[in-house]
Amino acid sequence: MVNKLVYSWITLIILLSDFSLDTIQLIQGMPMQGNTESKVYGEKWRPQYHFSPPTSWINDPNGLTYSNGKYHLFYQYHPDSLVWGPMHWGHATSSDLLRWENEPIALYPAPGGAAFSGSAVIDSTNITGLQKTANSNVLVAIFTRSNDSSPTPQTQHLAYSYDGITFNNYENNPILVDPSKRDFRDPALLKYGDGYIMSLAAGDAAMFYKSTNLIDWTYLSSFGEKPSQGSHGGVWECPALIRFEVDGRELWVLLISINPGGPTVGSATQYFVGTFDGTRFINENPADRVLWLDWGPDNYAAAMYTNIPSPKPTMVAWMNNWNYAANEPTTPWRGQMTLPRSMELVKTSDNDYHVQTFPIDDVKNLRESLLYEFKGEPVTESLAIQHNSDRYHLECSFKSNRTSFGAVKIKLMNQASSEQVTMNLDNLRIEVDRSQSGLTNFSSDFTKLIRGSRILPSPQLSVDLFFDSSAVELFYDKGLSSFTYLVFPTQPYDLISIECTDCTISSLSMYQMKSIWKNDS
Numbered sequence: 158m159v160n161k162l163v164y165s166w167i168t169l170i171i172l173l174s175d176f177s178l179d180t181i182q183l184i185q186g187m188p189m190q191g192n193t194e195s196k197v198y199g200e201k202w203r204p205q206y207h208f209s210p211p212t213s214w215i216n217d218p219n220g221l222t223y224s225n226g227k228y229h230l231f232y233q234y235h236p237d238s239l240v241w242g243p244m245h246w247g248h249a250t251s252s253d254l255l256r257w258e259n260e261p262i263a264l265y266p267a268p269g270g271a272a273f274s275g276s277a278v279i280d281s282t283n284i285t286g287l288q289k290t291a292n293s294n295v296l297v298a299i300f301t302r303s304n305d306s307s308p309t310p311q312t313q314h315l316a317y318s319y320d321g322i323t324f325n326n327y328e329n330n331p332i333l334v335d336p337s338k339r340d341f342r343d344p345a346l347l348k349y350g351d352g353y354i355m356s357l358a359a360g361d362a363a364m365f366y367k368s369t370n371l372i373d374w375t376y377l378s379s380f381g382e383k384p385s386q387g388s389h390g391g392v393w394e395c396p397a398l399i400r401f402e403v404d405g406r407e408l409w410v411l412l413i414s415i416n417p418g419g420p421t422v423g424s425a426t427q428y429f430v431g432t433f434d435g436t437r438f439i440n441e442n443p444a445d446r447v448l449w450l451d452w453g454p455d456n457y458a459a460a461m462y463t464n465i466p467s468p469k470p471t472m473v474a475w476m477n478n479w480n481y482a483a484n485e486p487t488t489p490w491r492g493q494m495t496l497p498r499s500m501e502l503v504k505t506s507d508n509d510y511h512v513q514t515f516p517i518d519d520v521k522n523l524r525e526s527l528l529y530e531f532k533g534e535p536v537t538e539s540l541a542i543q544h545n546s547d548r549y550h551l552e553c554s555f556k557s558n559r560t561s562f563g564a565v566k567i568k569l570m571n572q573a574s575s576e577q578v579t580m581n582l583d584n585l586r587i588e589v590d591r592s593q594s595g596l597t598n599f600s601s602d603f604t605k606l607i608r609g610s611r612i613l614p615s616p617q618l619s620v621d622l623f624f625d626s627s628a629v630e631l632f633y634d635k636g637l638s639s640f641t642y643l644v645f646p647t648q649p650y651d652l653i654s655i656e657c658t659d660c661t662i663s664s665l666s667m668y669q670m671k672s673i674w675k676n677d678s
């Protein structure tokens with residue numbers, strides 16, 4: 158799959174001559190293990206350390222929970238098709254949130270309709286009355302069944318599992334119906350006090366319910382009705398309430414996915430910061446302020462893990478965009494998930510808070526080898542790295558002698574076909590241009606310039622780039638700004654260039670990442 162091309166220094170210097178910078182440092186890398194073709198997860202553009210299903214279409218992550226030493230990842234799944242259709246819950250499990258085992262389909266379309274998005278919690282104290290054996294874990298999934306021809310097209314259902322693999326539909330489904338709402342979906346569960354809070358998406362608002370047994374739900378309040386709060390560029394979906402403590406103060410974040418209306422095009426996840434008193438969510442920001450969880454076009458339907466050992470809220474999102482997901486060139490699968498990310502709420506100024514997301518610490522365990530390292534001496538403003546890696550983590554830091562920082566331009570290129578993707582930071586402005594990144598002809602929306610912003614003008618900057626065949630997660634300031642996007646280079650990128658203006662490169666490490674699917678490490 159990877160052509161092992163050999164370049165002379167001359168070629169590279171000519172290639173890089175348009176940088177017109179004082180220092181061009183070229184690190185000749187060691188030869189790397191190529192991306193050996195494998196029948197298992199070896200297809201072109203197949204992510205190697207991001208979750209994707211063996212075959213077929215996926216969208217939202219669902220039912221993210223932890224039980225008996227296993228993390229569960231369920232997902233919206235249309236088996237035997239590369240496009241969306243009657244929804245099932247596909248399933249994978251992991252002992253570390255990184256290496257996944259594919260499991261049989263968990264939920265099927267059934268009376269009541271297709272199995273849309275929802276979440277899962279663990280009943281270990283028999284609050285549901287469904288426990289068979291004392292002190293055993295019952296995995297309880299609450300999700301939407303959807304049937305467009307029904308007078309109540311979207312209703313909430315419960316299914317439960319004793320082994321975490323096979324599910325039973327609860328006999329008195331549906332457990333929650335609102336005949337006045339056509340859009341009434343994506344229940345997200347949160348343990349709160351002695352019971353649970355459910356957040357639901359209802360058209361242009363989020364609705365909150367409470368329960369002590371997960372079966373009988375009482376309406377509490379709703380938030381966000383048009384035009385009062387945040388972005389309403391599209392329908393609201395996938396709400397999630399998350400509790401944080403910042404400087405001794407309890408604060409709450411409400412995630413809302415919207416489609417369309419994202420900062421670039423199509424799908425995106427916005428968030429609100431405020432308070433939640435068990436009944437009502439109150440936005441602390443001006444109502445018209447819009448905050449994006451991720452500026453990239455391929456981060457949608459972010460959902461939170463429940464019942465996990467880690468004290469840090471942990472999310473996973475669908476790495477795709479409704480505007481072109483169905484037309485993407487990948488086969489026999491369509492869609493992947495972001496790396497699991499830890500989430501923090503950061504106080505960025507007196508009364509301002511931003512959500513920071515970054516891959517969980519254990520992602521370090523996927524490092525296979527150190528490919529390149531630069532420790533800041535001699536002082537340099539540019540680097541070019543020729544490489545042969547299709548899956549890596551590039552970790553860099555920069556420093557500037559200006560408070561407003563300067564500019565950092567990172568380019569990934571393949572020299573054979575002149576394809577490139579550029580990531581430019583200039584002071585607070587960040588732009589990602591994938592218009593020349595490779596195959597883009599499946600959607601004109603795919604080539605739109607991705608724009609976002611750095612949050613704080615610090616003279617220190619960190620950049621973390623997780624590259625995985627076609628899946629890219631880019632983090633500035635350890636995730637205070639993040640950009641998730643896909644690229645489809647016709648040949649793998651083999652050159653990285655980094656160029657600083659009014660700043661220098663303090664350090665850089667590039668790690669080869671393991672494949673979670675192949676035993677090649």
Ligand SMILES: *[C@@H]1O[C@H](CO)[C@@H](O)[C@H](O)[C@H]1NC(C)=O
Nearest residue numbers: 267268269270304306307308
């Ligand atoms: C969908 O609703 C229609 C009308 O109520 C009903 O006839 C049909 O059986 C329902 N389908 C499913 C799968 O529940």
Ligand SMILES: *[C@@H]1O[C@H](CO)[C@@H](O)[C@H](O)[C@H]1NC(C)=O
Nearest residue numbers: 283286287288289290291292
């Ligand atoms: C759980 O509660 C139900 C209903 O009260 C009861 O029938 C069942 O025996 C309980 N399970 C256990 C293991 O106690």
Ligand SMILES: *[C@@H]1O[C@H](CO)[C@@H](O)[C@H](O)[C@H]1NC(C)=O
Nearest residue numbers: 484486596597598599600647
């Ligand atoms: C896009 O370009 C590729 C390669 O040139 C071609 O095979 C494919 O048919 C094109 N797709 C569309 C939708 O035009």
Ligand SMILES: *[C@@H]1O[C@H](CO)[C@@H](O)[C@H](O)[C@H]1NC(C)=O
Nearest residue numbers: 538557558559658659660661
């Ligand atoms: C800031 O750093 C740049 C190089 O990065 C240097 O050219 C410039 O003179 C420095 N400015 C000050 C005020 O130190």
